[in-house]
Amino acid sequence: METIFDSTDAVRNSKPLQYVREFVYRSPVKLERGGLLSEVRVAYETYGELNSRKDNAVLICHAISGDSHVAAHDQNDDAGWWEIMVGSGKPIDTDKYFVICPNCLGGCRGTTGPDEINPDTGNRYGLDFPEVTIGDIVDVHCLLVDDLGINRLLSVIGGSLGGVVTLEWATRFPDRVVSAIPLATAAHLTSQALAFDIVARNAIQSDPNYYCGQYHDKGVVPASGLAIARMLGHITYLSRESMMKKFDSTRNQARKIDTTFETKFSVGSYLAYQGDKFVDRFDANSYVVLTTAIDNFDLGGTPLELQRSLKRSMCRWLILSFTTDWLFPSFLSREIVDALLAMDKRVSYCDIPSECGHDGFLLSDEFELYGEMIRSFLNNVSFELLSGGMSQLDMPDRIDYEQILDLIPRGATVLDLGCGKGGLLARLRQRSGSRLQGIEIKESYVLRCIDRGLDVIQADLNKGLSPFADHQFDFVVLSKTLQTVHDVEFVLDEMLRVGVRGIVSFPNLGFHEHRRRLMDDGRAPRLESGTSKEWYNTADVRFLTLADFEDFCSKKGINLHHCIAIDTKKQRHVEEKPNENADVIILVLSKYTQRTMNSVDVEK
């Protein structure tokens, strides 16, 4: 077929799955919604070697139409559905990690599911297959992990349905998961995503060949219904942008394919092809069972409910969403991130800029970014597990960082707003193992922070710090960022709500050089010394002197505890006339008069 028909949802079709292993659990398994399976089979594949400590296992959870074949086992093998991610030297490096990928309970790719023979009756389950939850899927995974003799998984990772399974793992068996990487997923589906699943099931179940799920007995399959379900799925996996790229230029050039469906437009022939192809390899009852399981998944509809669910998790988190994913939109990942932040869990997050929609996590387009994030995160998790602590990095001296470090007692918890590449946080980490969190908007900096083993979330400061509780951190730092912020009042309010103390540093417009430049030369001062930035292209949008800021603090009821004025060119502190003699100001602030510094005098 033409490339237009390449499915991004790569699952191999029919070749014998020679590397698939089978685990049979021969005791009854009770399901959450009351069902009982008298035994359970799990089809799975593994890659790499389990080490002697059995602490290098990574469990990969597949998406709805995926299976155990996550990657090729050798050169002659078919490519897997996450070939880019798993293998020797790849982010999930099979030279280092022991990778396990099981097919889900309720699926149709080898693990017990509705199209398998019910050992109790000798007939296919069909409609008799009990209702399955995401919890049941994880319970069955866990039987396999037990059987492999693995106590703790270094990581559980998956996207879409696989992401939901990952979330369930981290909360159902918290002490068995060292780290979790849910991608393109959610703690609960949107009503819109739910609606698509419902229409898909209606299409299957109103197909006259469905026979209430007993179609196998009649020797037919609900092909139209399943194909229509799949067409809908494909629309939701792609973004509008990627559909435009794929189809707009060939809008009316339908491909000739042998189908009973409409093939009027190029996108029509694509959908017909994908729908028909899916019928050949997937079971309609499995589709109903698995979509129902994900539709019923719900870790909580309110922030508090979500926090309650996630509270029991003990792992480090890396959460990734994709900007054009409208099936599992980014704000749902942020809901999880926010709940974890509120519970002081260690979490990193990035909203990967992508045009690929929900499929983004399977595709190579943005792989350089999200693949490296996963690689770096796993490296660090693995290193921490071995070393039991922080890595020692070689970092050059930086006068402004040194000044800020002096202001923060060892052991204090710190939130760094606009943390950049993590220079300050990395220095703080070397001093103590206390809770440190960065917020940064630039993706490449987020990656650098993750690479340094830091916890960082990608977010826009201008949107505030709503996930954090009042005084959740001992210190909140805004280092050389104030002057780039639009809503100064809001950001400072938020900073001093979340931190017992705030530390702000900014360039001082009152510095004598700046004054003279305006007064004598009639030119706008250049605050970014040492750069070639001019008034028309500087990132700075706020211009203030120390006196302006002091005035602001007094007006807003902000306490000024400490002021460090620096002349950075002369590399010295300024004691006299700081508003005139200092080009950089560092201030320690707080909002409430009643508060004392006691709570943060941890090690001083």
Place this chain on the structure above:
Amino acid sequence: METIFDSTDAVRNSKPLQYVREFVYRSPVKLERGGLLSEVRVAYETYGELNSRKDNAVLICHAISGDSHVAAHDQNDDAGWWEIMVGSGKPIDTDKYFVICPNCLGGCRGTTGPDEINPDTGNRYGLDFPEVTIGDIVDVHCLLVDDLGINRLLSVIGGSLGGVVTLEWATRFPDRVVSAIPLATAAHLTSQALAFDIVARNAIQSDPNYYCGQYHDKGVVPASGLAIARMLGHITYLSRESMMKKFDSTRNQARKIDTTFETKFSVGSYLAYQGDKFVDRFDANSYVVLTTAIDNFDLGGTPLELQRSLKRSMCRWLILSFTTDWLFPSFLSREIVDALLAMDKRVSYCDIPSECGHDGFLLSDEFELYGEMIRSFLNNVSFELLSGGMSQLDMPDRIDYEQILDLIPRGATVLDLGCGKGGLLARLRQRSGSRLQGIEIKESYVLRCIDRGLDVIQADLNKGLSPFADHQFDFVVLSKTLQTVHDVEFVLDEMLRVGVRGIVSFPNLGFHEHRRRLMDDGRAPRLESGTSKEWYNTADVRFLTLADFEDFCSKKGINLHHCIAIDTKKQRHVEEKPNENADVIILVLSKYTQRTMNSVDVEK
């Protein structure tokens, strides 16, 4: 039923349509794709009175499942699908306008369509009904308009399918349309929207009760397929946000309804209800015919093709999109707007901030904004038609406007960037009828401009002026806006590309008061004199002196033709040391050395 089931897509069901009139065209009608109808019936309703000049007729085009009943005719009558818009004192004021709303060709609400009897055979058309285009729908509309003795329509207006019909009217019969108001529509569907229609048709046509369209003969209807099509439709009419509002809090509280479809979740019971209800009132073949017509509609996939299509239009345009409409996303309206701007057509545009998705144009949520825009626009179109020209408004003197007016010869074409409430443009309009266009980001200002009879589009200057051709305007004005612009280089580049001359005004940081404030007081200068804005909450983000700007121009190869320096407090021109003595600067610029001022010396 509970309010959850209130359909936003308001169409009355079964009551006798006592006000529906019928026009029968008894000659054969040839269709664009080769079909022939031996006669055509049109069901339509009218409101208000046609005046003696027959120039107050407004044609309203309904959406896919709509009909001729746009509003109630009296207090005992059912509400219509656009009750908020049409009636005495409403935006489409039936005290002033003669409103006509016909049902579309191919529909099933009284106008000739596939479930009507074919006069040639005495049987229902069914599958024999010929393929219909949007052009055919307009041709049939036009037969009705002819029959009513109307030569020119004051306005054609419609949303969704109705918007597409409006676009076709304006380009098919340009001399018969004075103004056009397409809402929530597009010159061609996205591949995503196309895909939904295709899946909907596949659901209908693979329903075994479809019988290749001859279901009426069998005494059945493809109820499952049509219901599934409707469920899909409903998902696409709502936004994710509005679905969350409607269903998230009651996620698992399904309503008990009598249906064969799944009713597991609240959204599931809603979809089942809407699907079943639609089957009672709509014909499956009509759904196939009308969706195929809109899917095939295409005014051009490239900017040039679109310009070619729209070139022949002669009307004034008001185009409205809705921010959360993902079925007809805003950028598609912008494509139309951009093509019209490139062709120097008179167009106003606003992207209405809304959470309601595609349904936004039918709902009351944002009615205050878009309803008033339509009312103001129609008022002005109607006034222009009567007066043949510009309205005279009473406007107070403003020194900076007077200065800029002096710089612009009468008859020059002007693009005003960040035009605000249209103060400058309104003054220009009073001087001449030449082409004037405003760009403004704030919706309430856009409304004010429309109310003043100006042509204004809502857009963000920082995204550039790509729709406009090089030197399309004699003058491009950036009045007191430069200092709020982030990407100064890009905006000025664009401005001087599109204008033969640019006029820029900005507050001068070099003004002696500002200098002294920094030098003597150690405080950041306040550029917005007369306001209470401070360094932390001013809209200004760029700070420059006249000398800085002159330097910038010389570096960028920008010619400075004229400089007006003003001391606004003393209300006088500054001749000496403008960089020190003027607080506001007005400059005339151009980019190319070869260009002369000749081309714009129109009336000087």
